[in-house]
Amino acid sequence: MIANSSVLKLFFFTVTLLITLMFGLYPKDFGPRDKPAVNADGNLAFTRYSLASTELDLTSLSKSSNIQSGNPDGLALNVTLVIPKMPELQTRFSTIFSINDTAGDSKLLLGQWKDYLIVMSGNDYPNKANLPRITISLDSTSHYQYPQELRVRISATQTATLLEVNDKQVAMSNDFIVALQPEIYRVSLGNTLDRKQGWLGSLAAFDLSVYDADSNTILRSLELGADSPWVLHSAFSVFSTQWLSLESLQKGFSSAFNRDVIINFLGFIPVSLSLFIFTASRLRPAPTALRTLAGSALISLIIESAQVFMPSRTSSMVDLAVNTLAGALTALCCYLLLRWLRRKPPGQTKLETRN
Numbered sequence: 001m002i003a004n005s006s007v008l009k010l011f012f013f014t015v016t017l018l019i020t021l022m023f024g025l026y027p028k029d030f031g032p033r034d035k036p037a038v039n040a041d042g043n044l045a046f047t048r049y050s051l052a053s054t055e056l057d058l059t060s061l062s063k064s065s066n067i068q069s070g071n072p073d074g075l076a077l078n079v080t081l082v083i084p085k086m087p088e089l090q091t092r093f094s095t096i097f098s099i100n101d102t103a104g105d106s107k108l109l110l111g112q113w114k115d116y117l118i119v120m121s122g123n124d125y126p127n128k129a130n131l132p133r134i135t136i137s138l139d140s141t142s143h144y145q146y147p148q149e150l151r152v153r154i155s156a157t158q159t160a161t162l163l164e165v166n167d168k169q170v171a172m173s174n175d176f177i178v179a180l181q182p183e184i185y186r187v188s189l190g191n192t193l194d195r196k197q198g199w200l201g202s203l204a205a206f207d208l209s210v211y212d213a214d215s216n217t218i219l220r221s222l223e224l225g226a227d228s229p230w231v232l233h234s235a236f237s238v239f240s241t242q243w244l245s246l247e248s249l250q251k252g253f254s255s256a257f258n259r260d261v262i263i264n265f266l267g268f269i270p271v272s273l274s275l276f277i278f279t280a281s282r283l284r285p286a287p288t289a290l291r292t293l294a295g296s297a298l299i300s301l302i303i304e305s306a307q308v309f310m311p312s313r314t315s316s317m318v319d320l321a322v323n324t325l326a327g328a329l330t331a332l333c334c335y336l337l338l339r340w341l342r343r344k345p346p347g348q349t350k351l352e353t354r355n
Contacts, residue, residue, distance in 0.1 A: 009274075009277050009278045009280075010278060012274045012277065012278070013271075013274040013275055013277070013278040015274075016270045016271040016273075016274040017271055017274070017299070019270070019271075020267065020268065020270070020271040020299065020303075021299075021303065023267060024303035024306075024307075025303060025306055025307070025310070025313075035050055035232040035233060036050045036051070036052045036189075036190055036232050037232075039202060041084065041202075041204075042204075043084055043202040043203060043204045044189070044190075044202060044203045044224060045201075045202040046189070046190030046191065046198065046199050046200060046201060046202065046203075047198065047200070048198040048200065049191070049195050049198050050190055050191065050195075050198065050232070050233065051188055051189070051190055051191040051193070051195055051198075051232075051233040052188070052189040052190055052230050052231065052232050052233070053186055053187060053188040053189070053193070053230070053231050053233065054186075054187050054222060054229050054230045054231060055184060055185070055186060055187075055229070056099065056184070056185040056186070056187050056208070056210075056220065056222065057184050057185075057220075058075075058180060058181070058182045058183055058184070058185065058210065058219075058220060059182050059183060059184060060182070061075070061182040061210075061219055061220075075157075075158065075180050075210060075211075075212070075213065075219075076155070076156065076157040076158075076210070076211050076212070076213040077108070077154070077155070077156045077157075077178055077180060077208070077209070077210055077211075078153065078154070078155050078156075078207075078208070078209045078211070079097065079108075079110075079153070079154040079156075079206075079207070079208050080151070080152070080153045080154075080205070080206070080207045080208075081096065081097060081110070081151070081152045081153075081203060081205070081206050082149070082150075082151050082152075082203065082204040082205035082206075083096075083149065083150040083151075083152070083201055083202070083203060083204070084149050084202060084204045085147050085148070085149065085201070085202070086112070086138070086147035086148075086150055086201060087112075087147070087199070087200040087201040088147075088200070089114050089115055090112075090113075090114070090200070091113075091114065092113075092197075093111055093112075093113045093118075093125040093126075093197055094111060094112050094113070094197050094198060094199040094200070095109060095110075095111050095188070095190070095191055095192045095197040095198075095199055096110045096111060096112060096189070096190070096199050096201070097109070097110045097187075097188070097189055097206070098110070098187070098188050098192060098193075099180075099185050099186075099187055100185060100186045100187075100188060100193055101183065101185055101186075102183065102184060102185075102186075104186075104193050104194070105121075105122060105123070106120075106121055106122060106123065106192070107121055107178060107179075107180065107185065108121060108154070108156065108178045109121060109122075109192075110152065110154065111125070111197070111199075112199065112201075113125075115137055115138045115139050116135055116136065116137050116138070117135070117136050117138065117152065117163070117165070118133060118134070118135050119133060119134040119135075119154060119161065119163055119171075119176065120133035120134075120176070121133075121176075121178070123192070125197070132173060132175035132176040132177075133173075133176055134161065134163050134171045134173050134176055135171075136163065136165070136170050136171050138150075138165075141165055141170055144165055144166055149204075150165065150166065151164075151165070151166050151167065152164070152165060153167075156177075156178035157178075157213050158177055158178070158179050158213075159174065159177070160172060160173065160174050160177075161173050161176045161177065161178060180210065187208065187222060189203065189206060189224075189230075190203075194242075195233075196314075203224060205223075205224060206222075206223065206224035207221070207222070207223050207224070208221065208222040208223075209221040209222075242308075242315065243304075243305065243308050243315050244304060244315055244316065244317040244320060245314065245315060245316060245317065246316075246317050246318065260319075261318070261322050264319050264322045264323055264326070265322050265323075265325065265326045266326075267326075268296065268300065268322075268323040268326035268327060268330075269326050269330050271296070271299065272292055272295075272296045272326060272327040272330035272331065273330050273334065275291075275292050275295045275296065275327075276288060276289070276292040276330065276331055276334045277334075279291045279292065279295070280338070285334075285335050285338040285339060285342075286335065288331075288334075288335070288338075289331040289332065289334065289335040290331075292327060292330065292331035292334070293324070293327055293328050293331045295327070296323065296324060296326070296327020296328070296330070296331070297320075297323075297324045297327060299323075300319070300320050300323035300324055300327075301320060303323075304316060304317075304319055304320050
């Protein structure tokens, strides 16, 4: 009977553990994960997790007289993208193009959200901080009909940023400023460097030029072509994301964040409960509760560490803390319940106990 009970406990724990691992390591998207590739029309097509990137080295521009004299209009930037057909409208933010510094922060980013084009910097996609940016709706652009060919041009100096759609200016901002310095940048197409904001469209042409605003002399240029030093990344790369990041907490307590916290908390209770039952001691419930807490934290740590290798998942310190909290509260409740069940029946005297 004891052997059968142990087998049932082991079976219950194994099943709940496998289910927890399955949901913890389940990719959120099974879409294509290949490198960007040239399609039948000769355009560079992107998938959800693909990325094209190259280096933009401006360090030698420090010798420029404009840079040395501190002229604020010394460096200017033009970026032109030709999109043969805009992809289907999506509710998630996707990155078409970005310029990133050595820390990985975007200095200039062009993204799509639904039918909106957004020119911004950083990674505050919902713009909760109300930072300067340029946002236009393609539906409200009279000379463009979705999803026909789209030609986007961004002209940025250190005094203003302009956005053109199909050779017509649609927006200008004196507050959103792109200030490039004589440093090394990373230019990415079709995704952010961490591959979490993938775009599902294609590019027929891309041209970037950094020039002297006073003389209009082109100092650096990049194009999309066979002779350009672009690196086409596949989706999977070791440690492509940060281990146990606080990214979800930094984005604030949104409805999606609260939902994830609730799902993680409730989802970790069954495996914690089965772990307590499996490791339960007949005489000492306290060590069993401690083993349950440690085991729950270890299982969560394994899941969060494995998510580093998965581009569709985020290794989160918040998830680890929530899962561990679920294990701790489950262990505490089981401990108190076990103590209550094992206490002497009410009204029992010492003489009755001795007999």
